[in-house]
Amino acid sequence: MNIYRCLVWPLVRHVESERAHRMTLDLLKTGLVLPPRQADDPVLATTLFGRRIPNPVGLAAGFDKNAEVPDAMLRLGFGFVEVGGVTPKSQPGNPRPRLFRLEEDHAVINRMGFNNEGLDVVAARLEQRRGRLGLVGVNLGANKDSEDRPGDYAISYARLAALCGFAVVNVSSPNTPGLRNLQGREELAALLTRLQPLHAQYRTPLLVKIAPDLAEDDIDAVAELALQYGLDGIVATNTTIARPDTLRSRHRGETGGLSGAPLRDRAEAVLKQLHGKIGNRMALIGVGGIASGEDAYARIRAGASAVQLYSAMVFEGPGLVGRIKSELAALLKRDGFRSIAEAVGKDS
Numbered sequence: 001m002n003i004y005r006c007l008v009w010p011l012v013r014h015v016e017s018e019r020a021h022r023m024t025l026d027l028l029k030t031g032l033v034l035p036p037r038q039a040d041d042p043v044l045a046t047t048l049f050g051r052r053i054p055n056p057v058g059l060a061a062g063f064d065k066n067a068e069v070p071d072a073m074l075r076l077g078f079g080f081v082e083v084g085g086v087t088p089k090s091q092p093g094n095p096r097p098r099l100f101r102l103e104e105d106h107a108v109i110n111r112m113g114f115n116n117e118g119l120d121v122v123a124a125r126l127e128q129r130r131g132r133l134g135l136v137g138v139n140l141g142a143n144k145d146s147e148d149r150p151g152d153y154a155i156s157y158a159r160l161a162a163l164c165g166f167a168v169v170n171v172s173s174p175n176t177p178g179l180r181n182l183q184g185r186e187e188l189a190a191l192l193t194r195l196q197p198l199h200a201q202y203r204t205p206l207l208v209k210i211a212p213d214l215a216e217d218d219i220d221a222v223a224e225l226a227l228q229y230g231l232d233g234i235v236a237t238n239t240t241i242a243r244p245d246t247l248r249s250r251h252r253g254e255t256g257g258l259s260g261a262p263l264r265d266r267a268e269a270v271l272k273q274l275h276g277k278i279g280n281r282m283a284l285i286g287v288g289g290i291a292s293g294e295d296a297y298a299r300i301r302a303g304a305s306a307v308q309l310y311s312a313m314v315f316e317g318p319g320l321v322g323r324i325k326s327e328l329a330a331l332l333k334r335d336g337f338r339s340i341a342e343a344v345g346k347d348s
């Protein structure tokens with residue numbers, strides 16, 4: 001029996017989405033609900049940015065914006081965790097309500113707008129966990145009122161580089177007006193030029209996260225720039241501003257980024273295109289609509305070195321990670337792969 005779906009979800013679905021999320025974080029912080037850490041099937045072990053991780057299923061950015069529970073999420077079974085998005089200054093984000101569960105569509109719409117406690121608080125929390133095992137990266141954003149957005153990423157990268165396992169330049173959130181323009185060829189080149197000396201100095205893996213709404217040419221441009229500037233990876237994708245006709249929920253008209261099941265095929269297509277250009281020269285992290293071992297396996301075969309998820313966990317609960325891992329291990333073995341690395345890009 002799926003305890004979450006049968007017992008927890010019937011209660012949680014009546015709680016306002018953001019309140020439910022806050023309650024979840026508070027519960028995780030108590031440590032009371034955490035299972036003993038179980039060893040993963042060895043076939044799932046892999047390497048990301050030269051670091052060994054026990055499995056390739058990561059927690060996507062936005063769940064733990066303020067780095068409150070990265071170790072709890074690792075304990076729940078994620079192979080790595082991305083905290084944030086964090087901006088240099090704390091900011092409240094958009095007015096509530098700003099987070100909507102589209103239950104019938106297995107999707108979420110959010111227009112949080114980088115609500116977070118700011119760089120100092122996140123740095124202090126990461127400082128506290130220094131020396132602990134587990135790959136924890138940070139998602140970097142820019143303040144809404146910033147007059148120098150590239151400068152925001154530079155400040156945060158320089159401050160957090162020694163405290164995190166990787167940093168993701170998020171230029172794809174749809175909820176900060178104008179932010180996604182930084183994905184354009186010239187704007188992105190200027191941003192990466194700014195970050196390059198810091199990347200050379202600190203050497204903490206640097207990635208860029210892109211939107212699923214980019215046109216084919218824009219995706220190629222990102223791939224070329226990522227290679228040219230020696231980035232360590234690309235995270236594909238963020239939420240979409242598209243609204244497929246198939247959506248049924250009453251919330252489908254809300255403004256914001258759509259994630260979950262309706263994003264899956266587009267996110268996979270973007271990943272595949274990136275892999276066609278980049279091959280295995282850098283890590284591609286596949287995210288968007290992953291809800292099963294089959295989804296994770298398809299993304300890996302499309303070229304992802306690792307995957308991440310967020311929305312599916314809202315509907316399926318924390319047990320989802322364990323299910324995805326066992327399904328993924330079974331699929332790898334069925335097809336004769338001895339490791340994740342062997343399967344990466346097999347369909348590309």
Ligand SMILES: Cc1cc2nc3c(=O)[nH]c(=O)nc-3n(C[C@H](O)[C@H](O)[C@H](O)COP(=O)(O)O)c2cc1C
Nearest residue numbers: 060061062085110170238259260288289309310311
């Ligand atoms: C409530 C919420 C907040 C998010 N916040 C961020 C964020 O701060 N930075 C970011 O790069 N992505 C953020 N995302 C996007 C996710 O990291 C992920 O790219 C997207 O949801 C697609 O994955 P999924 O379908 O598994 O949810 C957020 C998503 C949700 C649902």
